[in-house]
Structure formats: structure tokens, C-alpha cells
Amino acid sequence: LAVKHFSVEGQLEFRSILFVPRRAPFDMFEKKKKQNNIKLYVRRVFISDNCDDLCPEWLSFVKGIVDSEDLPLNISREMLQQNKILKVIKKNLVKKAIEMFQEIAENAEDYKKFYEQFGKNLKLGIHED
Numbered sequence: 567l568a569v570k571h572f573s574v575e576g577q578l579e580f581r582s583i584l585f586v587p588r589r590a591p592f593d594m595f596e597k598k599k600k601q602n603n604i605k606l607y608v609r610r611v612f613i614s615d616n617c618d619d620l621c622p623e624w625l626s627f628v629k630g631i632v633d634s635e636d637l638p639l640n641i642s643r644e645m646l647q648q649n650k651i652l653k654v655i656k657k658n659l660v661k662k663a664i665e666m667f668q669e670i671a672e673n674a675e676d677y678k679k680f681y682e683q684f685g686k687n688l689k690l691g692i693h694e695d
Contacts, residue, residue: 567680570666574658578651584630584663586670590683594627604659606646607633613641619652621659624691627684628663660695 567588573581602615603626610633620632636651646652667688671677681688 567676568666568670570662570669572662578634578636578654580632580634580636580655580658582630582632582659582662584628584659584666586628586666586680586684588679588683590627595686603627603629605631606637607631608637608639608641609633609635611639613637614643614646617646617652619647619649620656622656622691622694624687624694625660625663627687630659632659 568586569583570585571581571583573579604617604620605615606613606617606620621628632655634651634655637649638645641649667680670680
């Protein structure tokens with residue numbers, strides 16, 4: 567339905583691409599299913615696909631890739647959980663996802679499809695954040 571490609575430079579540097587599918591997955595709200603929608607790369611080397619700190623639960627339908635230049639290559643799971651860089655990346659990803667939703671809202675027909683599929687997630691985001 568929508569794609570957003572961007573790069574952030576400044577205090578930290580990363581590139582990302584986010585994608586909103588046309589249809590919601592049938593098991594989107596299942597607790598047992600692990601959410602591996604955003605994959606983390608460091609300098610084009612795959613690190614993790616189940617990094618919970620990159621995306622809040624209400625954005626679990628957004629798929630994407632994040633490639634950071636500032637994280638060390640030998641980063642462990644414990645370091646990922648306490649890393650300040652990931653908090654900044656998460657904040658930027660949420661901001662860009664909301665920008666992408668606003669771009670979808672410019673076309674009424676696309677926004678209607680989007681809201682039918684992912685309206686529950688948006689309401690969950692209002693409640694959580």
C-alpha cells in the first residue's frame with residue numbers, strides 16, 4: 567500500500583525502508599507469533615530479525631529494514647536491550663511511519679483500505695503511546 571525510504575544523519579546515522587502491506591495478516595494479534603517485521607543490519611551485515619526495541623507493538627504490521635552505521639558489529643542481545651541508539655532509531659521509525667500514514671491519508675480510497683485493515687492497530691497505538 568505504501569513504501570517509505572529514508573536516511574537519517576546527524577547524531578547517529580542509519581538508512582531504512584518501511585512498507586505497509588495491502589492486507590493485514592490473519593494472525594496479527596496472536597500472542598504466540600513472534601513479530602519479526604523489522605530486520606536490523608549493521609553496515610550491511612544482518613544482526614537480528616526479532617528486535618523488539620525497534621518497533622512498538624501497535625506498529626507490528628509495518629515491515630522494513632534498518633541499516634545502522636553506529637552500532638558495533640559484535641553487538642549482543644543484552645547490549646541491544648540497553649542501547650540508547652536503538653531508542654533514537656525507534657523514535658525515528660515511529661515518526662516516519664506516521665508520516666507514511668499521512669501520505670496514505672491524502673488519497674481517500676487508499677486510506678479507507680488502510681483503515682479497514684489496520685484501524686485496530688491505530689487505536690491500540692493511541693492507547694499505548
